[in-house]
Amino acid sequence: MKIVGISASGRRDGNTSRLVRYIMNKMSEYGAESEMIEAADMDLRFCTACENCMSKGFCVIDDGYRPAMEKIKAADGIILGSPNYSFNMSAQMKTLFDRSHMLLYYMRALRGKYGIGVSVGGHPYRTDLVAKMLSQGAWLCGGYTVGRICAVSRDRDDREFLDAEKVYANADALALKFYKAINGKKRYFFQNMLRKFTLEPALRRMAMSKKEKYPFLYDFYGKL
Numbered sequence: 001m002k003i004v005g006i007s008a009s010g011r012r013d014g015n016t017s018r019l020v021r022y023i024m025n026k027m028s029e030y031g032a033e034s035e036m037i038e039a040a041d042m043d044l045r046f047c048t049a050c051e052n053c054m055s056k057g058f059c060v061i062d063d064g065y066r067p068a069m070e071k072i073k074a075a076d077g078i079i080l081g082s083p084n085y086s087f088n089m090s091a092q093m094k095t096l097f098d099r100s101h102m103l104l105y106y107m108r109a110l111r112g113k114y115g116i117g118v119s120v121g122g123h124p125y126r127t128d129l130v131a132k133m134l135s136q137g138a139w140l141c142g143g144y145t146v147g148r149i150c151a152v153s154r155d156r157d158d159r160e161f162l163d164a165e166k167v168y169a170n171a172d173a174l175a176l177k178f179y180k181a182i183n184g185k186k187r188y189f190f191q192n193m194l195r196k197f198t199l200e201p202a203l204r205r206m207a208m209s210k211k212e213k214y215p216f217l218y219d220f221y222g223k224l
């Protein structure tokens with residue numbers, strides 16, 4: 001079992017990384033292999049909306065996104081971690097979402113994979129919402145969301161979470177649930193149905209109506 005943990009904080013080894021790593025270490029105790037991606041170490045550029053991915057099937061920007069995406073595609077479980085920045089996910093994480101628009105989302109490249117969302121904020125307002133948006137990442141890309149966790153660190157140099165005992169207990173429970181879902185290849189009926197009747201028809205309609213503009217997307221959906 002392979003797990004990739006992403007911490008999309010602007011700084012490495014901050015509180016987001018700490019919580020992502022805590023869950024990764026738990027997963028390692030259960031026998032998983034895990035690898036951490038720190039967005040702070042990545043050369044990561046914004047999506048320029050050139051739509052080459054839609055028309056030709058690959059991203060023209062040659063930066064840290066490609067190797068990160070290969071790791072994500074090779075993993076069984078993905079931990080998406082972001083600090084709460086301005087009541088939202090960080091720009092780094094949003095960039096990963098934007099750059100994955102075609103290559104993971106339209107192509108449902110995380111089919112059969114599992115994801116969880118992790119967020120740390122300076123206060124609770126909207127931090128759980130950030131974790132929720134992150135946890136939906138795997139589902140949006142064809143996989144399953146297993147759950148989410150958020151925590152508060154009163155200031156950036158505070159190396160302990162507020163209500164730390166409760167945070168670690170929640171993290172332990174989430175790690176176990178994550179491990180069991182992946183190990184047992186759990187199928188989430190409701191998530192499948194929701195995707196089948198909401199997202200997928202819209203994606204297919206779009207793809208099939210743009211043969212000239214997005215030939216790659218058209219062929220991809222034509223073969224599904």
Ligand SMILES: Cc1cc2nc3c(=O)[nH]c(=O)nc-3n(C[C@H](O)[C@H](O)[C@H](O)COP(=O)(O)O)c2cc1C
Pocket residue numbers: 009010011013014015016017083084085086087088120121122123124125127153155156
């Ligand atoms: C640019 C910026 C914006 C922030 N905005 C918020 C915010 O809107 N809400 C919040 O709760 N914390 C906010 N914070 C605090 C961080 O979420 C908090 O310090 C978190 O622990 C940082 O993650 P890190 O330790 O992984 O760097 C912000 C911090 C930065 C640097």
